Amino acid sequence: MNRRTLRARIATGLLGYALLMAAAIFLHGYIVNEAVERTVWRSLLETELDYFQTRRAADPRFEWPQTETLALYRRPLSETASAHLPLALERLPPGLHDEVALDDHEVVVLVRDIGDERVYLTLDISDLEREERRLLLLLVGGSLLAAGLLAVLAWVVAGRQLRPVTRLAAAVDALRPDQRGQRLELTDDAPAEIATIAGAMNQYLERHERFVRREREFVDSVSHELRTPIAVIAGAAELIAARPDLPAAAVAPLRRIRQTARGVEQLIDMLLVLAKEPKRLSSVDQRFRLEELLPEIVLDHEHLTRDKALRLQAGPFAPTLLSAPLQVVQVAVGNLLRNAIENSDHGTIELRVELAGVVRIRDPGQGMTPEEVGRIYAALARRGEWRVGAGIGLELIRRICEHLGWRLDIETGPGRGTLAVLDLRASLVSEGDAGGVV
Template sequence: MPTTSLKRQVTLGMLMYTLLLSLGVATHGVIVNENVERLIWESLLQSEFEHFQKRQLTDSGYQWADTDLLQLFGRGSDTPIPAEFDLAHGIHDEISFGKKQFVVLVDGAGPDRSVMALDITDIEKAEQQLIWMILGSSTVLVCVLVLVTIFGARRLVRPLSGLARAIAELSPDRNGQRVQVEPHAPKEAQVIAEGLNSYLMRIDDFVERERKFIRMASHELRTPIAVVVSTAEVALDPLVSQRSTETHLRRILATAHEMQNLITLLLTFARDPARLQSMMELVDLAELVPAIVQDHRLLAGSKELVFDIITTPPCSIHAPRQIASAAIGNLIRNAIENSEHGTIRVMTTSSGVTVQDSGHGVSESERSRIYTQLARAGSAAAGGIGLELIARACAHLGWHLDIDSLEAGGTKATLTFR
């Protein structure tokens, strides 16, 4: 279905309104003029005719004398009634007789009728001139109103037209696009622009989260998948002993748990932070942390490590359970990977979890890289899963990760939940 521009619709609407208004005013003026004119003629002729009748009653020898404008026909006059004036009783306007126009008063019926005729030829000519003058001025006024309407409509819809052009120029393959309106644009146009820009910002955030998810998933999942595949191939080798097969299966299971935590974290980055609020629940760290430690004991099977869990009640937090579990699990796994012997101490409080190991610690460059990752709010970086991935989760959820190297050796990582 064809559509027209708003400016054209407004212009045509105002033009139709002006024409209808002018036609209505003109029609009303004509009707009022005709009614007033009829009342005037009736009053004038009735007054003259009554005066004539009174003179006849008081003066039997009185004879009517015609003038250039007023004439009497029929009874009371020696002039017979012309065929043009042979009309019904009453007032009749604009009756043509010869080259002139008359307004006629007919009184009586049959042979006793009297007709008084007033010559209004000059008045009708003046009226016609006045009508043409009014039509001319109305035409000029309509043309001026049309020009003003076109200018006003153009000025009125210019912000919307600019907004429409800006929307049409938006490209789906570009980020950071915004629409601008004139500083003095109507409030409605500014509200539309602000709403659209807010929507574009949300789209940019969504696209960026999707890109980060794809980039991190393709990078982070490649290594554990390769481990699972290679370990499964070795376990299926008929030359491998049953004890070795069990070891390989345990490694596959541990890697699968690692991938499960990784996928949970990656899916977190793909979500809108506002939508994560609906996933918040009360999580008891005193119950959650021992279960996570138990799941990761397998990774420390060949190492001389001891786990020490210290719980300081109350130790309940509000957080998405799966995401909190994945983040804590990554801290514990990172401590296991960086330690060969000693104690891994996991301490829980009402605000978060601290994981302390006795490994080789974190270098200044590594710690600087992790804090840079936090400042960039989740930008991609290589290095596998671990502290950097938790740093991305902290930036996304508003959590805080603090990492320190201990003087006696080892690393202390504190995850504070919001």
């Protein structure tokens, strides 16, 4: 959504105000001008007509001297028309009439009944009306020019006045969540309102730093508490493996326990890096083949299907060489597979890599409605309020994908199961550069 800047709003508002004021002044001037004109015309024509009436009373043979601007017409009241009276004047009642068209001229007419005659005294105002229209155009043009200059001035002044706001917005945009000690600095010309906002933001940054510090301390404490039992399990497994009377049937499960303990310890390290220094994830260069890792993940999760009529179908797997944190890939795929198992009761769960680096897990579960899928993606966009099973959850997978350039898509529908697509192609390594494969 494109939003107008405050600067543009101020300039537009002032321009609108200027145009409104110009229109109001023009309308007021027009009304006043028309009223004054009618008063002047009435006074002038009544004076002339009074003079004619006085002379006419003194000398009935007196005739009005016609000029280019003043003309007098008479019509007996007993007649409705006269050959000497212009048609434009015939229907005019007694009184003053402005801007009457008469023979390509504009005239003002004063009509009065004198004795048994109706007298029409006309004044040619064509030149005056033309001058009035010219002045009107000059006035309108000057008003528009003044409004335009005011808009430009408002734009410049608003830009200067809003410069502290712009600098504050740029300073806020430059803040980085992984840096400590960040504060907003104010210039000497910053107004009191900007200082208030900056002060509130600095207080928030301080509270945020304290919160992050507490979270990191908590993560350190939890990681320590997790490492202790893992170390105990690994140590006990080492001691048991060293016993000479160890049954042959226990060798493989014991090896599995030791491998899992090491994997969990590595996973804790990765999660700790994700929580404290996520940028380090992209620098981990563990090279391994995905088609060799996926069967192990399937084997680790087969026990979850024992009480269900479910079958895990693994393959085909396109040859894929990755350079990424192995334990992160293992846990991400394992979490999606666990989710598929937990949401299905019978049928076949397919795990495939048809395109190198793209893991597809399809389950036969009930699926989800579009609304439920929308809530999942909305939760992921908000850094997640939704969790699946007892694994690391979709939110953590999303964070891992964000830092490693991966992508997670979920396609589903009621009655047709769910398809989870984990795109790992950002970590692909060419087959010719396979040195150091784990």
